[in-house]
Amino acid sequence: MNNPAVLRQPADASMTALIELQGIGKSFATRPVLQAVNLNLLPGRIVTLIGPNGAGKTTLVKIVLGLLQPDCGRVQRSAQLQIGYMPQKLYIDPTLPLQVERFLQFANADTVECLAALERVGIAHLMKQPVSGLSGGEMQRMLLARALLRKPNLLVLDEPVQGVDVTGQEALYQLIGELRDELNCGILMVSHDLHLVMAATDEVVCLNQHVCCHGTPQQVSVDPAFVALFGAKTALYTHDHDHEHDLHSGVVHGPRSAPCQQDSLRNGFPDKGSTHGGVVSSALQGKNQADV
Amino acid sequence: MYDFLYLALLAGLGVAIVAGPMGSLVVWQRMAYFGETLAHGALLGIALGMWLAWSSSLAVIVVCLLIAALLITFESQQMLATDTVLGILSHSSLALGLIALTLIPGVRTDMEALLFGDILTVTVAEVTLVWLMAGGVLAALWRLWPMLLSITVHEDLARVEGVPVERLKIVLKLLLALVVAISMKVVGVLLITALLIIPAATARHFAKTPEQMASLASVVAMLAVCAGLAASWWVNTPVGPSIVVSASVFFVVVFLGRGRQV
Helix, strand or coil, X not given: CCCCHHXXXXXXXXXXXXXXXXEEEEEECCEEEEEEEEEEECCCCEEEEECCCCCCXXXXXXXXXXXXXXXXXXXXXXXXXXXXXXXXXXXXXXXXXXXXXXXXXXXXXXXXXXHHHHHHCCCHHHCCCEHHHCCHHHHHHHHHHHHHCCCCCEEEEECCCCCCCHHXXXXXXXXXXXXXXXXXXXXXXXXXXXXXXXXXXXXXXXXXXXXXXXXXXXXXXXXXXXXXXHCCCCEEEEEECCEEECCCCCEEXXXXXXXXXXXXXXXXXXXXXXXXXXXXCHHHHHHHHHHC | CCHHHHHHHHHHHHHHHHHHHHHHHHHXXXXXXXXXXXXXXXXXXXXXXXXXXXXXXXHHHHHHHHHHHHHHHHHHHCCCCHHHHHHHHHHHHHHHHHHHHHHCCCCCCCHHHHHHCCHHHCCHHHHHHHHHHHHHHHHHHHHHHHHHHXXXXXXXXXXXXXXXXXXXXXXXXXXXXXXXXXXXXXXXCCCHHHHHHHHHHHXXXXXXXXXXXXXXXXXXXXXXXXXXXXXXXXXCCCHHHHHHHHHHHHHHHHHHHHHHHC
16 A cells, blocks of 8 residues: 555646546536536546535546537547446346356457456456356456456546445555556546545546546645535545555554554645555545544 | 147247247346237237238237337437336227227127137248247347347446447347237237246246356247147147246246255
C-alpha cells in the first residue's frame, strides 16, 4: 500500500484523450439528469465518479459506454478506443447453468486467454465452477477478467467493490491500480465509498447532476461543494499504515504497533511516504472502522 | 395401417426437438408469459384463417408475428409494464379468437381440438411444415446461440461488446412465434407454454452447461410426446394433455429425486 496513487502527477495535457465529453446534458422525460458535464479520460489515469444516489453517475457511464446518447454536448472517442466494461452487478438466473469459463468466452476469447485473464485477477482455480456459486469478491474478479479479455485501453468499472468485504475491497483496488500500470489504460470508476477509493484514484469527479468539483482526492475533499454534498463531518484523515492484513482479514502487526491516528482537523496534503490520504464520511465510518 | 399414429409421432417429435432449446431460452429470459400470449393469439389466427380461407398454419404464423410486433412496439413506448401489456394482448386475443370462431357462418369448429390439440389428425403436409419450420428455427438458434446466451446473461455488457441486442431480441420473439405456430396442432393453444417450460425445467437439474440443458430438454420433450401418445393409445386419454402430463410427471420425479440426494 505504498505508492498511493494520489501522489501521481497530473497527466500531460498534450496526451490524447481516450474519450472526451463536453457540455453533456441528458434529461429523462422532463427531469434533467446531467447538465453541462465535461469529462476527460486519459490513458494511465484513474478517474473516480462519486456522488449521491440520483446524481447521474450511471447515466454518465452509459453515455461513455455508448449505451445512451446525450441530448446535447459532444462525445469524442479516440479511434483506438476499446472499452472493457464491468457492470455494477450481475444477476444470473439460477435456471441458467453457466461455468466461469463459459461466461468469459462471451468476450470472444479462447480457453488459454480465459485462463490467463483469470490468473491475472487471481481466481484461475474457479475456471470450471458454476457462476452461481461464486462469492461477492470472486464474482467481481470474474467480471474484471471478462473486461480484461477485451484488451481494453479504457476500463469502465461500475461500483467494482460492491458486495466485497473491506479487506477484499482494498485488494481489489490494489489490483485495479496494478492493471492500470500494466496496461497503461484509462480507468473510469463509479463509487459510493469515499474511503478506500480515494487512495486508489488520480482524479475525483464529484457529480450531482453537474460536476460539483473535481481534482485530486485532496483538492476535492476540502472543496466547499464536496463538503456541502457529503456533510461537514466528512474530513480528510491520514494514518500510518503500521500493519498488514492477512487473507482472513486479521491484522498482522508490524514492528510499530501504535494505534492508527485519525486527525480530523488536518486539511492539507497528507505526508508523503508511508502515509496515504483518504476521506472518511461519517456515514460510512461504521463499515470501515475495522480498517481504520 | 396406423399411419395416423406415425404422422402424429413425427409431428410431435418435430415440435419436441425445437421445444428444447427454445424452451430453455424462454425459461432463462423469463418469456413464459410472452409465449402464453402468442399461444392465445394463435386462436385468433385460426379464426382469421377460416375467414380468409387461408391455411390455418399460415394464418397462425401471421397473427403470432403481428402480436410479437405489437408487443415490441408497446415495449419501446415504455408506458406500461411488460406483463401488463402481455395481459392485455393475451386475453384480448383469446377472447376475440373465441368470438370470431363462433361468428363464422356455416362452420362448427371443434373448440376442444383448438384449445387442447388434435395431433391425431395431422396431415402429411402439416408434418412436413412442422419439420421444415422446426429445422429453420433450430438452424437460426444454432447460429445465434452464443449471442442469445450473452444477452441472457447481461444485456448492457453484451451491447458494449458489440452484440446487436435489440435486433436479437426481436428475432428471438419471431422465432418463438414460429414455434408456437407449429406447436398448436400438437398440444393446443392452452398447453403450448407447458411444452416449452416443463422439459427445460426438468433438464436443468442434470445440466452443467446451457447446451446440455437445451439438448436434454429436447430429449425430455420427445419422451413426453412418446409417453403421451402411448397413454392416449392404451388408456384413450386426449393426446395434448397426456403429453403435458407426461412431461410434468418427469419433472416431479426429477424434483423428488433431487430432494432425496440433498
